[in-house]
Amino acid sequence: MTSPSIPSRGRPARLDRAKTVETALELLDEVGLEALTMRRLAERLGVRAGALYRHFTTKQDLLTAMAERMLGDVQASPEAADWAGRLRALARALRRALLAHRDGARVFGGTHSVGPHTLAFAESVVGVLREAGFGDEDAGRTLMTLVNFTLGHTLEEQAAAAPHEDGAPDDPGRLRSAVQAGPYPHLAATVPVLTSADFDAHFEFALDLQVEGLRRLRSGAEWVLPCVDRGAEKRKAGP
Amino acid sequence: MTSPSIPSRGRPARLDRAKTVETALELLDEVGLEALTMRRLAERLGVRAGALYRHFTTKQDLLTAMAERMLGDVQASPEAADWAGRLRALARALRRALLAHRDGARVFGGTHSVGPHTLAFAESVVGVLREAGFGDEDAGRTLMTLVNFTLGHTLEEQAAAAPHEDGAPDDPGRLRSAVQAGPYPHLAATVPVLTSADFDAHFEFALDLQVEGLRRLRSGAEWVLPCVDRGAEKRKAGP
DNA sequence: ACCTGAACACCGTTCAAGT
DNA sequence: ACCTGAACACCGTTCAAGT
Numbered sequence: 001m002t003s004p005s006i007p008s009r010g011r012p013a014r015l016d017r018a019k020t021v022e023t024a025l026e027l028l029d030e031v032g033l034e035a036l037t038m039r040r041l042a043e044r045l046g047v048r049a050g051a052l053y054r055h056f057t058t059k060q061d062l063l064t065a066m067a068e069r070m071l072g073d074v075q076a077s078p079e080a081a082d083w084a085g086r087l088r089a090l091a092r093a094l095r096r097a098l099l100a101h102r103d104g105a106r107v108f109g110g111t112h113s114v115g116p117h118t119l120a121f122a123e124s125v126v127g128v129l130r131e132a133g134f135g136d137e138d139a140g141r142t143l144m145t146l147v148n149f150t151l152g153h154t155l156e157e158q159a160a161a162a163p164h165e166d167g168a169p170d171d172p173g174r175l176r177s178a179v180q181a182g183p184y185p186h187l188a189a190t191v192p193v194l195t196s197a198d199f200d201a202h203f204e205f206a207l208d209l210q211v212e213g214l215r216r217l218r219s220g221a222e223w224v225l226p227c228v229d230r231g232a233e234k235r236k237a238g239p
Numbered sequence: 240m241t242s243p244s245i246p247s248r249g250r251p252a253r254l255d256r257a258k259t260v261e262t263a264l265e266l267l268d269e270v271g272l273e274a275l276t277m278r279r280l281a282e283r284l285g286v287r288a289g290a291l292y293r294h295f296t297t298k299q300d301l302l303t304a305m306a307e308r309m310l311g312d313v314q315a316s317p318e319a320a321d322w323a324g325r326l327r328a329l330a331r332a333l334r335r336a337l338l339a340h341r342d343g344a345r346v347f348g349g350t351h352s353v354g355p356h357t358l359a360f361a362e363s364v365v366g367v368l369r370e371a372g373f374g375d376e377d378a379g380r381t382l383m384t385l386v387n388f389t390l391g392h393t394l395e396e397q398a399a400a401a402p403h404e405d406g407a408p409d410d411p412g413r414l415r416s417a418v419q420a421g422p423y424p425h426l427a428a429t430v431p432v433l434t435s436a437d438f439d440a441h442f443e444f445a446l447d448l449q450v451e452g453l454r455r456l457r458s459g460a461e462w463v464l465p466c467v468d469r470g471a472e473k474r475k476a477g478p
Numbered sequence: 479a480c481c482t483g484a485a486c487a488c489c490g491t492t493c494a495a496g497t
Numbered sequence: 498a499c500c501t502g503a504a505c506a507c508c509g510t511t512c513a514a515g516t
Contacts, residue, residue: 014480038509050511051481059509109394112410114417119426127425138444139425140432145445148391149384155348156387171351178353186366186378187358193379205377206384209452216451253499277490289492290500298490482515489508496501 015047017055021065025101028066032162033103038062060111067108068115073097076124083132084211090125091150091207098154105154134218142214149206157199171195254286256294260304264340267305271401272342277301299350306347307354312336315363322371323450329364330389330446337393344393373457381453388445396438410434 023044028036038059042049056062074097076089098104122143129139164170169177172195179187187194196202262283267275277298281288295301313336315328337343361382368378403409408416411434418426426433435441 037507039507048482049509050483053510054480112398112413114413116421119417119421119423123423123426126429130425130428136428137432140429141441141444142448143429144395144433144441145388145448148395148445149388151394152387152391155390156383159351174351174353178358182355182358184358184362186369187362189369189375190365190379190382193376194383202380202383205380206387209381209384209456210448211452212455213448213450213452216455217448276488278488287501288490289502292491293499480516482513484512484514486511487509490506492505493503494501495503497499 015045015051015055017065020045020052020055021062021069024062024066025069028107029102033106063107064111064113065115067111068113068117070097070101070104070108071113071115071117071121073100074117074121083128084215086128087125087146087211087214088207090121090128091146091210092203094121094147094150095154095203098151099157103158105151105158109151109155132218134214138217142210145210149210150203153199153203153206157203160197160199254284254290254294256304259284259291259294260301260308263301263305264308267346268341272345302346303350303352304354306350307352307356309336309340309343309347310352310354310356310360312339313356313360322367323454325367326364326385326450326453327446329360329367330385330449331442333360333386333389334393334442337390338396342397344390344397348390348394371457373453377456381449384449388449389442392438392442392445396442399436399438 020041024036024041027041027044031040038052039049041062042052045052052062056065071094074090074093076086076093080086080089098108101107125143125146126139129142130136134142160171175195176191179191259280263275263280266280266283270279277291278288280301281291284291291301295304313329313332315325315332319325319328337347340346364382364385365378368381369375373381399410414434415430418430
C-alpha cells in the first residue's frame with residue numbers, strides 16, 4: 001500500500017539540512033547555546049538524536065551550518081558614497097547579523113564557515129578596500145581585523161545581556177566593587193564607561209578607530225605625520 | 240594517635256586553590272580545553288571530582304581563576320618612551336600571556352575575572368591613556384577595543400594552530416578551494432594573506448590601525464581632516 | 479534510504495556518609 | 498574540615514536492526 005511517488009506518507013516530516021538548521025536557530029534563540037543539544041533538537045524535529053547524523057557528520061558541522069545561515073542575513077545599507085562609509089555599513093551589518101540570534105557571536109566565533117554567505121561577506125569587504133586603492137595585503141588584513149573586532153565586541157555584548165542566576169551580582173556590579181576595593185585610580189575614573197550598556201557607542205568608537213587608522217594608512221603615513229602630530233609626540237632619543 | 244599540629248599526615252597532599260589552578264593550567268597545556276574535565280583534573284590531583292567543589296563553586300569558577308592566573312604573567316617591556324609605544328607593549332604582553340597556554344584565548348574569553356592581575360592590566364592601559372591626555376570615555380573604550388581585538392586575534396591564532404584530525408584538510412586548504420570554486424575575484428587576490436601563518440604581522444597591522452586611529456582622535460579629528468584627505472574622499476551629496 | 483533502539487563512554491554537580 | 502562513594506540527570510556519537 002505504499003505509493004512510490006509519496007514515499008513516506010506515514011511519517012510527519014523528513015529531515016533535510018535546511019530545515020534542520022532553521023529549527024536549530026529557533027531552538028538556539030529559545031534556550032541558548034549551552035542548552036542546544038542534539039537530543040533536544042531531535043525532539044523538536046520529531047526524530048531521535050541519531051537521525052541527525054545522517055545530515056551532519058558532527059555537532060560542530062551543524063554549528064558551522066548555523067553560522068553560515070546567519071551570515072545570509074547580513075544586508076548592508078543601500079550604498080554608501082565612499083569606501084569608509086561602505087566599510088562601516090558592512091561592519092554594522094555583520095554585528096546586526098550576529099546579534100540577531102541568542103549567542104550568535106559564540107556560534108560564529110566557534111566555527112569557520114567557507115560557505116557562500118560567509119565568502120560573499122568577505123568578498124564585499126575586500127572589494128570595497130581594493131577598489132579604494134588598498135593593496136591586497138592591507139585589504140586582507142583589514143578584513144581579518146574587522147571581523148575579529150566585530151566578533152569580540154558582540155561576544156561581550158551578548159555576554160552582558162545573558163541572564164544571570166538569582167542571587168549572583170551581574171558583571172558591572174562585580175567590577176564596580178572590585179575596583180573601588182583596590183588601588184586603581186585610573187580604572188575608577190573609567191568604570192562608568194566600562195559598565196555602560198550603550199554598546200552602540202562602544203562599537204562606533206572602535207569602528208572609528210579602525211577607519212581613521214585606515215585613512216592614514218591609505219594616504220601614506222610618513223609625510224602626513226608632521227601635519228597631525230606636530231609636537232604631540234615625544235621624539236625617541238637615538239642611541 | 241593523631242597529632243593536632245599535623246592534621247593530615249596520612250594523606251599525600253591537601254587541595255588549595257592556588258595549587259589546583261596551577262595543575263589545571265598544566266593539564267590544559269597537555270590536553271586542551273575540550274578534554275579539561277573536573278574528573279581528569281581531580282585524578283591528576285589524587286582526589287575525586289567532588290572534592291574540587293570544596294574550593295570552586297563551579298567549573299566556570301575554576302576557569303575564571305585560570306584566566307586570572309594567566310594575566311599574572313603579563314609583563315610589558317621595560318618602559319617605552321611615549322604613550323603609543325607603551326600601549327603597543329601592553330597589547331603585545333596580553334597577546335603573549337594568552338598564547339602562553341593552549342586554548343588560553345578561549346579560557347580568557349569565556350570568563351570575566353575581576354581579580355588583581357586582570358584589574359592591574361586594565362589599570363595600566365587606562366593609565367597610559369589618561370596620562371597622555373585622553374578623556375575618561377575614550378580611555379575606557381580604548382581599553383575595551385584593545386582587549387577585544389587582542390582576544391579576537393589570539394582566538395584565531397590558536398584555532399589555526401589546533402591539531403586537525405587525520406584526513407580533514409586544514410582551514411587554509413578549505414578556504415583556498417572554496418574561493419577558487421566561486422566568483423570571488425577580490426577574495427582570490429587576498430587569499431595568500433588570509434591563509435598566511437604570519438600572525439605577528441597580522442597582529443602588528445591591527446595594532447597600527449588602533450594606534451593611528453587614536454593618534455588622530457587625540458589631535459582632534461576636524462581640523463586635521465583636510466590635511467590628510469585632500470580630495471581623497473567623495474563629498475556626500477546633500478538632499 | 480532513512481530512521482529507531484539501545485548502547486558506549488563519558489560529562490558537571492550534589493550530598494550523605496566516613497575519617 | 499575535608500574528602501569519598503555513589504548517584505542524578507544528562508551529554509555526543511555509533512550502529513545493528515527495522516521499515
